[in-house]
Amino acid sequence: MSTPTTTLAPDQDASAGRPTPPDGRRVGAGLFDPRQLVQSLPDAFRKLDPRVMIKTPVMFVVLVGSVLTTVFSFKNPGDWFGWTVSAWLWLTVLFANLAEAVAEGRGKAQAETLRRAKTGTVARKVDGTVVPGTELRIGDLVVCEAGDVIPGDGDVVEGVASVDESAITGESAPVIRESGGDRSAVTGGTKVLSDRIVVKITTRPGETFIDRMISLVEGAARQKTPNEIALSILLASLTIAFLLAVATLPPFADHAGAELSVVVLVALLVCLIPTTIGALLSAIGIAGMDRLVQRNVLATSGRAVEAAGDVSTLLLDKTGTITLGNRRAAAFLPVPGTTEAEVADAAQLSSLADETPEGRSVVVLAKERYGLRERHQGELAGAEWIEFSARTRMSGVDVDGRKVRKGAASSVIAWVAERHGEAARHARGPEAFQDARELTDRIAAEGGTPLLVAVEDADGARVLGVIHLKDVVKDGMRERFGELRRMGIKTVMITGDNPLTAKAIAEEAGVDDFLAEATPEDKMALIKREQAGGKLVAMTGDGTNDAPALAQADVGVAMNSGTSAAKEAGNMVDLDSDPTKLIEIVEIGKQLLITRGALTTFSIANDVAKYFAIIPALFAAVYPGLDRLNIMGLSSPDSAILSAVIFNALIIVALVPLALKGVRYRPVSADRMLRRNLAVYGLGGLIAPFVGIKLIDLLLSLVPGIG
Numbered sequence: 001m002s003t004p005t006t007t008l009a010p011d012q013d014a015s016a017g018r019p020t021p022p023d024g025r026r027v028g029a030g031l032f033d034p035r036q037l038v039q040s041l042p043d044a045f046r047k048l049d050p051r052v053m054i055k056t057p058v059m060f061v062v063l064v065g066s067v068l069t070t071v072f073s074f075k076n077p078g079d080w081f082g083w084t085v086s087a088w089l090w091l092t093v094l095f096a097n098l099a100e101a102v103a104e105g106r107g108k109a110q111a112e113t114l115r116r117a118k119t120g121t122v123a124r125k126v127d128g129t130v131v132p133g134t135e136l137r138i139g140d141l142v143v144c145e146a147g148d149v150i151p152g153d154g155d156v157v158e159g160v161a162s163v164d165e166s167a168i169t170g171e172s173a174p175v176i177r178e179s180g181g182d183r184s185a186v187t188g189g190t191k192v193l194s195d196r197i198v199v200k201i202t203t204r205p206g207e208t209f210i211d212r213m214i215s216l217v218e219g220a221a222r223q224k225t226p227n228e229i230a231l232s233i234l235l236a237s238l239t240i241a242f243l244l245a246v247a248t249l250p251p252f253a254d255h256a257g258a259e260l261s262v263v264v265l266v267a268l269l270v271c272l273i274p275t276t277i278g279a280l281l282s283a284i285g286i287a288g289m290d291r292l293v294q295r296n297v298l299a300t301s302g303r304a305v306e307a308a309g310d311v312s313t314l315l316l317d318k319t320g321t322i323t324l325g326n327r328r329a330a331a332f333l334p335v336p337g338t339t340e341a342e343v344a345d346a347a348q349l350s351s352l353a354d355e356t357p358e359g360r361s362v363v364v365l366a367k368e369r370y371g372l373r374e375r376h377q378g379e380l381a382g383a384e385w386i387e388f389s390a391r392t393r394m395s396g397v398d399v400d401g402r403k404v405r406k407g408a409a410s411s412v413i414a415w416v417a418e419r420h421g422e423a424a425r426h427a428r429g430p431e432a433f434q435d436a437r438e439l440t441d442r443i444a445a446e447g448g449t450p451l452l453v454a455v456e457d458a459d460g461a462r463v464l465g466v467i468h469l470k471d472v473v474k475d476g477m478r479e480r481f482g483e484l485r486r487m488g489i490k491t492v493m494i495t496g497d498n499p500l501t502a503k504a505i506a507e508e509a510g511v512d513d514f515l516a517e518a519t520p521e522d523k524m525a526l527i528k529r530e531q532a533g534g535k536l537v538a539m540t541g542d543g544t545n546d547a548p549a550l551a552q553a554d555v556g557v558a559m560n561s562g563t564s565a566a567k568e569a570g571n572m573v574d575l576d577s578d579p580t581k582l583i584e585i586v587e588i589g590k591q592l593l594i595t596r597g598a599l600t601t602f603s604i605a606n607d608v609a610k611y612f613a614i615i616p617a618l619f620a621a622v623y624p625g626l627d628r629l630n631i632m633g634l635s636s637p638d639s640a641i642l643s644a645v646i647f648n649a650l651i652i653v654a655l656v657p658l659a660l661k662g663v664r665y666r667p668v669s670a671d672r673m674l675r676r677n678l679a680v681y682g683l684g685g686l687i688a689p690f691v692g693i694k695l696i697d698l699l700l701s702l703v704p705g706i707g
């Protein structure tokens, strides 16, 4: 294993915890540029293919209507009305396709950049053979050195290196990838900047992370989500109902002595069926995915994004998510009978090989405050290092017949108790730990993490004192959790820390609940319990330990810096490896659902008004009394029908920016949001056409020959 030539410490993973702008939006994201409409025009025409159109039944009906009215117009070439209606019906279909094309267009540029990262890598296998990156198989071991582009996805099995992941994250600062830990996954297409690593390939060529990212941002892998399918069925049913209703009109009109042309019937049908939402539905879904991509989150399915919108329980890690995560040693506190320097010395000794941020901070504090110099590995030949694990909650060293341990109070006390057996000096049993307990409880009550330091030597096993680890709750957490609460989401903090510390931090941060001394099994059990109560659960994770829970959660966000297992198990990956992102993901999911709901409401409401424009127009000649329904006072039957058709088409384009950007979103309960949106978009949907159609009618009446 080569030593890293970079000075970047592993916890300085540059992307982790990168500050996002206050509103969570990257510059440029969500902005709508009218030029996109023009750029997407060719795609909009391509989508006129009936095999593509049939996937949106509402718009397919409009397409058929356009063909019918066009055929009719060819038969009656002198009928300007038929031609105009046909033209606007074609525009309606085109506008719908345009909405989808614009939504897709935003991912295309990103896909292009990604493709560039992919082309032509070669892989050097450990056995010395060189093969093209496309011929790698799962399990192959490849060597990557400074300057190499990593040929495929995998886990580092040997070495540590700094890697430039800007090809996928857009972030130029290098990150550390190393074997063994929760930072072992590497992505094909990223570049090794220093050192040498051996990577075990975990995905087949063509199915790599970048391949998946490309199909994702291009929308190629997009499938309708369950909610979209349900809504599509509703829209199709409405369409069939209106189709039947319109079909009964000719006999009825015949009977009354009125004559209804194909053009008028098609125009009526198109105005009544929910074309607005039919046209915008897929754009809304794509835009939701895109909003996630803009924040460097990749969802494997639209379903995951939707689930994020329905989540009612959020599991958040304490360290690094709610707190800053650089938990540092702040003081060494001796129990009566030992000195501070003794505690510092033992603490430092136990931490010399402890690469966790906590371990390194202990070494630093002992050096700074107590002038203890770092002992070199050479002086400690024969030492057996005990690495920290979340399960044992301890770390330490066995050297020169002396065993030193530091760790969570319960673990260290158990370790000492196991050792001194019947020794006289510990005859008081658990009470012997009273002094230590008092110290740890005091630290924990302030939200600090106490680590007990203990030794076993010729004098027996005993607790020496306590290390006070300090961590700081991130700014603005209380407000964020307040927002989540208003949305009706319960937040649960999960930590391996003791219950007292957990309680103090939970109170300070304002989470609803906490789970202390949590093992991976506890996490899993918690998720299952919440789900059994019919709730959707979201969580983040990075370790192999987290994989089962990530898979079980409805929304499992894996950190890009984490292990391949975690990334495989979750249904989202955060390229920035920022666990706080989960909160934004939920907001994006909610916004997606709300946007879809709002535009559906608007669509159905705005069709009602068209009724009042068209029905009186149809029967004005035979039933003059119906003219009372003509509350808009439209100038003529032809103008009324045409105005309604034109409005019906234009409203689609007018709403494209809203569909892409999402409706304005505030953290309130789903109930209040629903009521508010019914009021705004329902009422708006009712009123807008009255105004719009009247205006168009006025404009049309200026054209000679109409009205």
Ligand SMILES: Nc1ncnc2c1ncn2[C@@H]1O[C@H](COP(=O)(O)OP(=O)(O)OP(=O)(O)O)[C@@H](O)[C@H]1O
Pocket (backbone or CB within 6 Å): 317, 318, 319, 320, 354, 356, 358, 359, 388, 389, 390, 393, 394, 395, 406, 407, 408, 409, 449, 450, 451, 494, 495, 496, 497, 498
């Ligand atoms: N380097 C270490 N050496 C010894 N003990 C440690 C070390 N780091 C942490 N501990 C102890 O182990 C406990 C569990 O740590 P772990 O990292 O699993 O959870 P955590 O960081 O407290 O919470 P989170 O789940 O949010 O990461 C800590 O509360 C602490 O008491």
Ligand SMILES: [K+]
Pocket (backbone or CB within 6 Å): 270, 271, 272, 273, 274, 275, 276, 607, 648
């Ligand atoms: K309509």
Ligand SMILES: [Mg+2]
Pocket (backbone or CB within 6 Å): 319, 496
């Ligand atoms: Mg931890």
